[in-house]
């Protein structure tokens with residue numbers, strides 16, 4: 675699903691963010707991405723979503739070469755990727771329902787299909803009874819779950835999460851990770867960037883560990 679072949683990323687200012695990174699995340703796999711602040715985690719995710727292009731090497735997502743992808747092909751690539759952010763980027767002046775419906779509206783789905791899918795996604799994250807709430811009326815953990823519902827509502831085959839539990843306590847963090855597991859069991863490929871080594875150790879999934887832009891390990895953290 676995601677293949678990095680000898681990938682280096684040097685930003686225009688000369689900062690090397692990634693150096694000779696090589697790995698393969700298989701379709702249907704769930705893995706963590708970790709490393710110190712500045713290790714290159716966000717850069718790696720930006721390469722997968724074609725926000726950035728590699729300076730050297732090849733990034734393949736769903737067999738598409740990100741380095742040679744035309745600008746017009748980027749939206750098609752992103753359709754296959756659900757992205758979850760630490761600060762969830764919800765529209766605060768819209769209801770929970772409207773936030774989750776947004777990707778489907780952009781895709782041009784009919785109202786009836788939107789309704790069905792939004793309700794199913796909110797049900798899956800345990801917010802079936804909060805569809806008409808405003809995000810401000812929800813707790814931090816609930817807001818994060820709205821972000822997750824929005825990311826999965828179009829049923830993308832790949833889910834990327836950048837510090838999805840950054841603002842949550844350990845119990846809520848675990849609940850969020852259990853949700854990712856549920857999507858993974860249903861066939862979605864999942865990659866989660868996080869600093870939270872305790873959480874990673876409890877979950878025992880393969881972990882890509884970055885240090886100064888280099889991939890130090892691709893094994894589960896013991």
Ligand SMILES: Nc1ncnc2c1ncn2[C@@H]1O[C@H](COP(=O)(O)OP(=O)(O)OP(=O)(O)O)[C@@H](O)[C@H]1O
Pocket residue numbers: 685686687689690691709710711712713714715716717718
């Ligand atoms: N747009 C950019 N221009 C120049 N340098 C950048 C840019 N984005 C990131 N960098 C640099 O690349 C390196 C890796 O940054 P990146 O954001 O990928 O790390 P990270 O592991 O996600 O860090 P954090 O955990 O703090 O978010 C850092 O040295 C950073 O300063």
